[in-house]
Amino acid sequence: MPGGYARAFEVEKDDIITVIDLEGGQIADFIAFNRNRLTECFSPSHTRLALQSTRLKVGDALRSNLRRPMIEVIEDTVGTHDFLIPACDEQRYWVDYGVREHRSCVANFEDALIPWEIPRKHIPDPLNIFENAAVGIEGTLVHLPVISKAGDRLVLKALMSLVCAVSACPMDLNLTGGERITDIRVVIERRT
Ligand SMILES: [Zn+2]
Numbered sequence: 001m002p003g004g005y006a007r008a009f010e011v012e013k014d015d016i017i018t019v020i021d022l023e024g025g026q027i028a029d030f031i032a033f034n035r036n037r038l039t040e041c042f043s044p045s046h047t048r049l050a051l052q053s054t055r056l057k058v059g060d061a062l063r064s065n066l067r068r069p070m071i072e073v074i075e076d077t078v079g080t081h082d083f084l085i086p087a088c089d090e091q092r093y094w095v096d097y098g099v100r101e102h103r104s105c106v107a108n109f110e111d112a113l114i115p116w117e118i119p120r121k122h123i124p125d126p127l128n129i130f131e132n133a134a135v136g137i138e139g140t141l142v143h144l145p146v147i148s149k150a151g152d153r154l155v156l157k158a159l160m161s162l163v164c165a166v167s168a169c170p171m172d173l174n175l176t177g178g179e180r181i182t183d184i185r186v187v188i189e190r191r192t
Pocket of ligand 1: 029087088089104105106169170171
């Protein structure tokens with residue numbers, strides 16, 4: 001994915017999806033839909049409940065809005081991935097920073113998902129791969145700069161056929177996504 005842009009793609013059950021931070025310090029927003037029932041999608045809130053955690057670890061499953069396991073985490077070289085914070089959209093840049101017509105992950109997803117006719121209102125909250133956020137003492141949301149280095153990766157296994165989209169987040173108005181917008185590589189492997 002070129003820095004600031006998104007792509008969508010289909011995978012089969014048991015395919016391996018590797019998301020790589022090529023230069024370090026880049027957040028990759030990730031969403032997924034059941035390819036055979038597009039109203040079923042990745043759900044951060046259902047995942048938090050199923051895991052009883054706000055942190056992912058190897059062996060965890062991302063859950064759908066129907067509470068079913070969709071994707072398993074099989075390798076992680078970073079350890080910080082967020083599923084508390086919504087994807088950036090036009091309003092994030094306008095309301096919070098006073099900037100109009102900024103690229104955003106939600107607009108990126110909307111464009112990338114046109115071939116599947118998935119409208120904006122059905123785009124779920126994402127897994128923010130490499131984003132470094134957590135719940136702190138007394139419930140505060142702690143939002144820190146990304147710690148991923150060049151070549152760091154999160155490896156996922158599809159537990160059902162999926163439509164996925166990844167956006168190399170265009171946020172450049174705070175340091176949570178690093179100092180520059182850089183490319184993300186996604187590798188899909190089919191193990192037959
Ligand atoms: Zn974003």
